Amino acid sequence: MDYQPPPFFSRGPAPLVRLGFFVSLAVLLMVLDGRFRYAESIREVIALLAYPLQRAALAPGELLGATADFFTTQVALKQENDQLKAKDLVAASDLLTLQALRAENAQLRRLLEARERVPRRSTLAEILYQGRDPFSRKVIIDKGGQQGIEPGQAVIDDIGVVGQVTRVHPLLAEVTLVTDKEQRTPVEVVRNGLRAVIYGGGDKGTLDLSYTAANADVQADDLIVTSGIDGVYPPGLPVCKVTKIERDPAYSFAKITCIPAAGTDQNRQVLVLTREAGLPPPPAEAEPLVVAPKQKRPKKRE
């Protein structure tokens, strides 16, 4: 005879058993997400569930902003209007020269029989909020897969490069800022065309020009722009400015610190650029080594 407690005392599995179960599930998810990126579909479903919550959480801030806008004084508006008019005047003269230059450039390109650059389409998006994650630098924008945003697209503002779209939900997208530790951007130095790859500095909001030789020709206040080699970023967009250079003879690389040109932490409106059309797909990594000898054999027989 075994005595069972009556069912109203039953509490299910012991807490330790439950803990073990859920912790192993969580660890499994983390490994799938962090190492293999297999958990994207699960994330999308939960993100869709959380979407109304996210929008609702933004409502108080937006309401506050709208109220503040309503009470903006006329003086401030007048000042801003004057400033904008002055800016417009400068821009108009620039625009005139730009048109002339564009025509000239097109003609030169035709002369060189160079392929005409297809102007990229761009989508205006608004930064909703900065992810509540102190370990990385990401922002969430209000355009997603339904508006044609795709992972890998470049994100810029009116000054320069902000970052790159790294994850797309149906209605939102995540942008990793150039200052994130995991983010790399192919760049060149404007002054001498030196190519390099720039790494995000992480928490400090800076960037590091890593793996450039200790004797490389980089000076303080050098402007660094995108090189456009990858096809993700258009060439010539400002990325950052060199602020500090440490050349230590003990290391073969110089430590070069830069501050971002674009307002990576300030602006609300950003542009998402589509990738350049007509680029060949990136080469597969290991295949040519295997394929090459097989192709050679029949040639020898002929």
Added chain:
Amino acid sequence: MAYFEQPQRILLPVNVGYMTLTVVLALLFNLMPWHDLVGVPDMVALVLACWCVHQPRKMGIGIAWFVGLVMDAGNGTLLGQHAFAYAFLAFGVITLHRRILWFSQWRQAAHVLVLLLLTQALMLGVRLAAGGIFPGPMYFAGSLTAAALWPTVTFLLLLPQRRPESVDENRPL
């Protein structure tokens, strides 16, 4: 004994709808755009801990795990990071809930502070293992604020259960 709380009031049974509402409100709080503000409390962890202390049979490790997943998806963090930490938090609080209830509010807050700090440390460990950066010691300030809010949050969460059983004219609430 000075350690122990005054005679306790017998509370009404909890309303599960109210529990759900508080957890959803806490999620709202956490998803608000806080930018880089230092010391913003993790309200979800606090509310979960409070319900685990007072209703360990209705709130448990499984629910904490799921709410953690929603936090991860909403914030774009590593999927499972909050779920992992919240499951541990719920386990810790449920294991200690009989002990915690003996103490006064501020002593309870001290217990919860330790558990919240451990939760944050777990998340920190997970992210450092996944290749994150150390966000600086101010990262832990959120737990201090959360523990300071413990008496208020407990009061608010238990408020509907303090209603009298029957309403009469002299005592409308």
